[in-house]
Amino acid sequence: MRATHLSGWGRYPIRECRVATLRREEQLADWSQTKTLIARGNGRSYGDAALNPELTLSMLARDRLLAFDSSRGVLSCEAGVLLADLLRVYAPQGWFPPVVPGTADVTVGGMIAADVHGKNHHRDGSFGAHVESFRLAGGNGDVLTCSREENLDLFRATLGGMGLTGVVLSACFRMCRIESEHVRTETLGTPDLDATMETLAASNDWRYSVAWLDGSAEGGNLGRGLVSRGDFATRDDLSGQSSAYRSRAPVSRQLPTPALLSGALNPASVRLFDALYNRVGRFRKGPRLVHHTSFFFPLDRLQRWNRLYGRRGFVQYQCVLPVSQSSRGLRAILERVATSDHIAYLAVLKLLGPQGEGMLSFPLSGYTLALDFPMRPGTLELLDSLDEITTAHGGRVYLAKDARCRPDHVQESYADLPSFVDVRQGATSGTREFSSVMSRRLGL
Amino acid sequence: MSRSSRRNPGTALVVGATGDIGRAIARRLGRDGWELQLAARDPSQLKAEAQDLHLRGISVSAHECDVLKEDGGVSLIDALPATPDVAVCTVGVLGDQSDAETDWRAAERVMRTNYLGPALLMGALANRFEQRGHGTLVGISSIAGERGRRSNYAYGSAKSGFTSFLSGLRSRLWRSGVHVVTVKPGYVRTRMTDHLELPALLTAEPEDVAEAIARAIRKRRDVVFVGRLWRPVAFVVRAMPESIFKRISL
Numbered sequence: 097m098r099a100t101h102l103s104g105w106g107r108y109p110i111r112e113c114r115v116a117t118l119r120r121e122e123q124l125a126d127w128s129q130t131k132t133l134i135a136r137g138n139g140r141s142y143g144d145a146a147l148n149p150e151l152t153l154s155m156l157a158r159d160r161l162l163a164f165d166s167s168r169g170v171l172s173c174e175a176g177v178l179l180a181d182l183l184r185v186y187a188p189q190g191w192f193p194p195v196v197p198g199t200a201d202v203t204v205g206g207m208i209a210a211d212v213h214g215k216n217h218h219r220d221g222s223f224g225a226h227v228e229s230f231r232l233a234g235g236n237g238d239v240l241t242c243s244r245e246e247n248l249d250l251f252r253a254t255l256g257g258m259g260l261t262g263v264v265l266s267a268c269f270r271m272c273r274i275e276s277e278h279v280r281t282e283t284l285g286t287p288d289l290d291a292t293m294e295t296l297a298a299s300n301d302w303r304y305s306v307a308w309l310d311g312s313a314e315g316g317n318l319g320r321g322l323v324s325r326g327d328f329a330t331r332d333d334l335s336g337q338s339s340a341y342r343s344r345a346p347v348s349r350q351l352p353t354p355a356l357l358s359g360a361l362n363p364a365s366v367r368l369f370d371a372l373y374n375r376v377g378r379f380r381k382g383p384r385l386v387h388h389t390s391f392f393f394p395l396d397r398l399q400r401w402n403r404l405y406g407r408r409g410f411v412q413y414q415c416v417l418p419v420s421q422s423s424r425g426l427r428a429i430l431e432r433v434a435t436s437d438h439i440a441y442l443a444v445l446k447l448l449g450p451q452g453e454g455m456l457s458f459p460l461s462g463y464t465l466a467l468d469f470p471m472r473p474g475t476l477e478l479l480d481s482l483d484e485i486t487t488a489h490g491g492r493v494y495l496a497k498d499a500r501c502r503p504d505h506v507q508e509s510y511a512d513l514p515s516f517v518d519v520r521q522g523a524t525s526g527t528r529e530f531s532s533v534m535s536r537r538l539g540l
Numbered sequence: 541m542s543r544s545s546r547r548n549p550g551t552a553l554v555v556g557a558t559g560d561i562g563r564a565i566a567r568r569l570g571r572d573g574w575e576l577q578l579a580a581r582d583p584s585q586l587k588a589e590a591q592d593l594h595l596r597g598i599s600v601s602a603h604e605c606d607v608l609k610e611d612g613g614v615s616l617i618d619a620l621p622a623t624p625d626v627a628v629c630t631v632g633v634l635g636d637q638s639d640a641e642t643d644w645r646a647a648e649r650v651m652r653t654n655y656l657g658p659a660l661l662m663g664a665l666a667n668r669f670e671q672r673g674h675g676t677l678v679g680i681s682s683i684a685g686e687r688g689r690r691s692n693y694a695y696g697s698a699k700s701g702f703t704s705f706l707s708g709l710r711s712r713l714w715r716s717g718v719h720v721v722t723v724k725p726g727y728v729r730t731r732m733t734d735h736l737e738l739p740a741l742l743t744a745e746p747e748d749v750a751e752a753i754a755r756a757i758r759k760r761r762d763v764v765f766v767g768r769l770w771r772p773v774a775f776v777v778r779a780m781p782e783s784i785f786k787r788i789s790l
């Protein structure tokens with residue numbers, strides 16, 4: 097065990113935490129005297145979800161594949177397995193994880209604990225929908241198997257439960273068949289928010305869809321964007337294209353000198369979006385074939401890009417608003433940002449499908465907006481005002497991205513929270529507790 | 541769709557395949573196309589490791605081996621389905637220096653695990669390799685073996701012994717076509733060092749060690765350090781006059 101300064105991907109907040117690495121399951125007994133701990137995957141949640149000053153338990157050494165049933169496509173693996181690792185092994189064999197977030201540098205445990213959604217949420221739901229079972233180490237050290245047949249409440253509380261119900265040790269989930277490693281994709285430029293939303297809604301028959309918004313657009317241009325949608329290419333798609341036309345798996349790059357570059361993101365570089373937007377607008381072509389890593393994980397190409405925001409770090413604000421409220425609510429949020437002296441460096445919009453099984457899972461039928469803000473004076477106040485808009489429109493914020501939301505907002509907007517609290521108490525009563533800087537901040 | 545077509549460089553034996561550095565080496569060599577023979581002392585961990593590699597599309601066999609057993613090395617070599625082209629020994633234990641000072645059994649265990657066991661195993665493999673006329677032996681020693689320090693000289697002296705053994709072996713075998721690599725990691729973040737505060741700048745990950753070893757095998761390097769700073773550190777540690785060295789609390 098050692099003490100070290102830890103943070104999430106946003107590098108805000110930073111806390112001194114005692115960190116231990118779980119290498120063997122028997123080690124869990126070593127920490128029986130520890131009153132509180134939290135599991136940590138690869139630290140890709142943005143805020144304070146995977147931090148606990150008393151004990152943060154790294155799962156990265158639990159990274160073994162356990163079994164693969166190739167007739168049903170069911171994979172069983174330890175919770176610390178990285179998504180990138182799964183892709184490397186299984187994509188060439190024609191299997192793809194059912195749901196992937198916007199980075200491949202996450203663990204299976206983290207995908208369960210945040211019940212992550214991908215560009216296919218409108219079609220396939222969140223990751224949890226494809227999980228058949230997992231093994232969970234609870235407060236008294238017992239290991240329970242949780243599934244839809246066994247310990248259902250605990251199963252539902254753990255999907256999206258941000259590590260607060262115990263340590264996921266291993267999991268079993270279904271993979272999907274793919275015919276190629278390439279995605280057939282097209283990108284459409286949209287002039288304003290309504291057009292962006294409509295284009296997303298009209299993309300329902302595409303398996304994957306997402307929109308990038310121009311964070312600097314104002315007035316009539318507010319919400320203009322690029323809608324990108326795609327499907328895995330079939331064998332026929334591939335045979336129709338010369339191989340030169342397909343992109344290869346991109347090589348990822350390290351930031352050369354993080355210190356030098358750090359803080360390089362400034363309002364001027366945001367203008368890059370205009371250039372891109374105009375280019376797509378002018379050369380609107382038919383679908384292209386791109387390697388799945390460029391399609392799903394464009395940001396992974398620049399390793400540690402989070403350092404671009406400088407020493408103070410950044411926060412992501414991701415909320416979802418029910419469909420009926422989305423147009424008005426999103427406009428209010430974007431306008432609020434546009435009239436502030438803050439700029440969102442990255443703005444992503446996506447149409448989500450119905451809520452899944454997880455009691456604290458984020459997705460619900462509606463549009464989700466994610467905005468990245470560098471931390472500077474006034475940022476937190478701005479986000480508080482965005483919370484008010486979100487709440488007023490029946491929405492909620494995503495805990496995996498959160499570093500600052502107030503307890504009342506979360507308590508109001510997650511309807512199943514009371515059941516979650518019951519299940520969590522039942523599972524960990526009288527023994528050590530699973531809690532994080534986040535859970536304490538939110539009074540959970 | 542075909543599996544990415546891997547070239548087949550041969551068979552590699554990894555002894556201590558359930559340790560952190562051992563696991564990283566096995567995965568790395570497996571990904572480079574080597575067929576693997578895993579050896580370790582804990583059968584259930586060994587099985588899990590082999591299963592993981594198998595699922596990654598790597599062909600692998602598993603063999604029990606405890607170097608503290610009298611015939612640990614010999615019985616392992618006899619059990620292997622074929623004599624490997626490369627053998628990597630990662631076996632080692634850090635132990636506790638103050639225990640080693642007060643309890644001879646603790647000292648003996650550190651010395652046997654880091655020196656006698658690995659050296660006898662490498663020696664026996666060397667004879668097979670020599671007969672056959674080719675092969676690469678890779679021994680993981682440590683920067684701690686450069687010079688005995690007060691904080692860990694039981695461990696350090698055993699690693700010194702292993703380093704010396706490997707250098708003698710290399711010299712004996714170089715004409716026969718058998719190559720010997722000595723790996724001297726500095727700090728590596730593993731189970732062995734979990735309880736220590738390690739300086740971030742000087743600390744490597746197990747994957748870095750695996751990468752250094754894969755390169756050393758390819759390029760037939762003699763002695764490799766892991767991370768740029770360690771070669772100069774080793775130089776300074778060796779060069780310091782004893783009259784000064786003995787006063788420094790290291």
Ligand SMILES: Cc1cc2nc3c(=O)[nH]c(=O)nc-3n(C[C@H](O)[C@H](O)[C@H](O)COP(=O)(O)OP(=O)(O)OC[C@H]3O[C@@H](n4cnc5c(N)ncnc54)[C@H](O)[C@@H]3O)c2cc1C
Binds near residue numbers: 145532
């Ligand atoms: C560039 C980028 C893009 C992203 N895009 C998306 C996206 O499109 N959709 C989406 O849903 N999310 C997205 N995310 C968020 C990310 O997918 C989640 O935060 C995910 O949980 C991170 O996984 P991790 O392994 O890094 O977990 P960590 O960040 O280490 O932990 C996250 C939570 O999981 C818990 N946890 C981790 N492992 C275990 C375990 N074994 N047992 C119990 N609890 C555990 C932790 O306690 C913590 O509460 C994105 C993040 C980044 C950086």
Ligand SMILES: NC(=O)c1ccc[n+]([C@@H]2O[C@H](COP(=O)([O-])OP(=O)(O)OC[C@H]3O[C@@H](n4cnc5c(N)ncnc54)[C@H](OP(=O)(O)O)[C@@H]3O)[C@@H](O)[C@H]2O)c1
Binds near residue numbers: 580630631725729731
């Ligand atoms: N970590 C560092 O900072 C560092 C620095 C320099 C050198 N090294 C050296 O690197 C090597 C690997 O260490 P590591 O860091 O990966 O630590 P580790 O995870 O503890 O690995 C040590 C390995 O040695 C095995 N082993 C111990 N006693 C054995 C025995 N009697 N018979 C057979 N196998 C035995 C262990 O088996 P089990 O899995 O069954 O325990 C384990 O596989 C060691 O030689 C170590 O001295 C490490």
